[in-house]
Each structure stands twice: as C-alpha cells, then as structure tokens.
C-alpha cells in the first residue's frame with residue numbers, strides 16, 4: 001500500500017484520482033483549501049464518495065502553508081500535486097494570484113517533500129504551455145518557451161521547478177501535461193460543462209471566434225489512468241524527471257463540440273458570437289507516443305462517446321428538467 005498526498009483532492013481531477021488510488025488499495029491524504037474559484041458545495045459533492053472510505057482523509061488547508069504541508073508528509077510518501085488556480089482567461093485578471101498559488105505552492109511542496117525524504121512527485125501541468133507556435137501535434141521535445149497566458153507561464157514554471165529539484169536532490173518526478181479534461185464533475189467554468197448548462201436552459205452560449213479553434217479533449221478516465229501509471233513510474237529508485245503529454249491525439253473544433261453537446265442534450269444551441277479571447281490558443285493536439293512508451297498509456301474514449309456520458313452525469317446530478 002502506497003501512502004499518497006493528493007493536493008486539490010476536492011477538485012474535478014483530484015477527486016477522481018483519489019478515488020482511483022483508494023480503489024486500488026492506496027492510502028490517500030487529500031489537501032484542499034476549497035478555493036473560491038467555484039462553489040464549495042460542488043467540491044463537497046466531489047468528495048462524497050471518498051469520505052466514506054477509511055483510507056481517505058481530507059485536510060483543509062493551503063498548499064502554501066509550509067508548516068501544514070511539512071506536517072502532512074512522511075518519508076517514503078508519494079505526492080500527486082493537482083491543486084492550482086486553474087483557468088486561462090481569469091489568469092489575465094490576476095496574474096499575481098496565479099503565480100502565488102501555482103508557482104510558490106509547487107515550490108513549497110517540492111521543498112517539503114525533499115526535506116522529508118518523499119522522493120516521488122507527480123505534477124499536474126497543462127497543454128497550454130505549448131502556446132500558439134508549437135508544431136502540431138505537440139511534442140514534449142518542443143521547448144515551450146512562449147506561453148501566451150499567465151496561467152500557462154505558471155505551469156511551465158512549475159515544470160522547471162520539478163526539473164531543478166531532480167537535479168539538486170535526486171527526486172523522481174513526472175510532470176503531466178493534461179489536454180482539456182472533461183467528464184463527470186468537470187469544472188463548471190469549462191466549455192463542455194458551461195455549454196451543457198446553457199443549452200439545457202435555452203440560453204445563448206458564448207461562442208468565441210469563428211468556431212474553427214480546436215481542442216484535444218481528454219476524457220477523465222484516460223487522465224486518471226495516466227496519473228496512476230505516472231505514480232507507479234515514480235516508484236523506481238533512479239532520480240529522473242520526465243514531462244509527458246496526456247491527451248487523445250484528436251482535435252475537435254468549437255463548432256463540432258457545440259453540435260455534439262446540443263445533440264446529446266436534445267435541444268438546439270443558441271450562439272452569442274464574441275471575438276476570440278486573448279490567452280486562448282488556437283489549437284491543441286497531443287503527441288502521446290511518450291506516454292505510451294513510459295506509461296503504457298492507452299486513451300480510449302472518443303469525444304463522440306464522452307459527451308453523451310458527460311450529459312448523462314449532468315442530468316443525473318442536476319435533475320432532468322432544468
């Protein structure tokens with residue numbers, strides 16, 4: 001049984017990852033401060049299943065609290081670091097907050113981990129680090145030096161801190177670049193969740209640009225499988241740091257996404273046309289060959305399968321009629 005600290009455990013990805021680790025027999029300490037980015041009630045619902053397990057404990061607190069973090073870690077413990085201020089567009093409003101949580105928070109965790117002899121570290125990074133100039137599909141070999149949002153810059157900085165801690169102290173770290181993740185419990189600010197809600201309510205959806213922007217949407221089960229495999233990869237004794245893409249290697253245009261959601265909801269989508277947003281990249285698409293090689297990663301859910309599953313979850317958790 002591995003003892004794992006999962007930061008951001010009350011969030012979308014963190015709660016799924018914690019459930020997966022508990023199911024396979026690990027012991028999980030979750031750390032989350034119920035950040036106000038979206039309502040606490042949503043995060044409490046994410047935790048409902050986990051709270052029933054004797055192998056799960058949730059500690060409410062901030063990843064930047066050095067004493068708290070130091071008190072939670074023990075030698076040999078593994079860390080899955082998913083807590084962050086997420087969201088590209090809001091990071092343009094408050095870049096200093098994003099830097100504080102995402103860079104300082106990551107540094108606090110890395111430092112506490114190495115002091116206490118916790119060598120195994122998985123970091124939740126983002127496809128946004130590739131910016132708008134990387135060749136498609138995005139390969140980890142691209143230097144990713146031109147992120148176009150403060151959020152993306154903080155994630156790239158987090159990766160660099162991970163690299164530094166391996167060189168200095170022999171930590172074993174994997175940074176995973178998630179490509180737009182969706183599925184049950186998806187953050188309410190993200191497009192698929194927001195569009196589903198608005199289409200069901202008969203309200204117009206904000207439609208940025210001409211609809212041709214493209215995303216590589218990754219189903220939550222595929223991400224969770226990748227995170228669990230990355231955690232296992234950190235168990236080897238050799239110091240190492242690797243950056244690995246987790247996506248589906250398929251792109252979907254914004255227009256096609258809206259069509260798929262409207263079809264699954266069974267209502268027509270009304271569009272409110274708005275200009276393309278600064279900070280948003282035009283296209284993301286993962287080259288996942290490295291994930292296949294290092295992790296045996298096998299993404300298995302197409303967007304055509306995943307959207308109806310998301311809509312079903314939405315209806316079950318929000319009620320069919322509103």
Ligand SMILES: NC(=O)c1ccc[n+]([C@@H]2O[C@H](COP(=O)([O-])OP(=O)(O)OC[C@H]3O[C@@H](n4cnc5c(N)ncnc54)[C@H](O)[C@@H]3O)[C@@H](O)[C@H]2O)c1
Nearest residue numbers: 008011012013032033034035062063083084126178180181
């Ligand atoms: N969802 C995606 O599509 C996506 C894509 C790329 C990268 N990521 C990254 O994956 C991770 C998880 O994302 P998510 O979509 O589940 O987001 P989320 O907002 O649902 O989860 C993040 C959790 O971290 C917590 N948190 C925030 N600040 C904290 C702090 N200072 N101390 C302790 N806890 C704090 C929040 O309360 C929240 O529960 C993040 O690091 C995010 O940047 C997500």
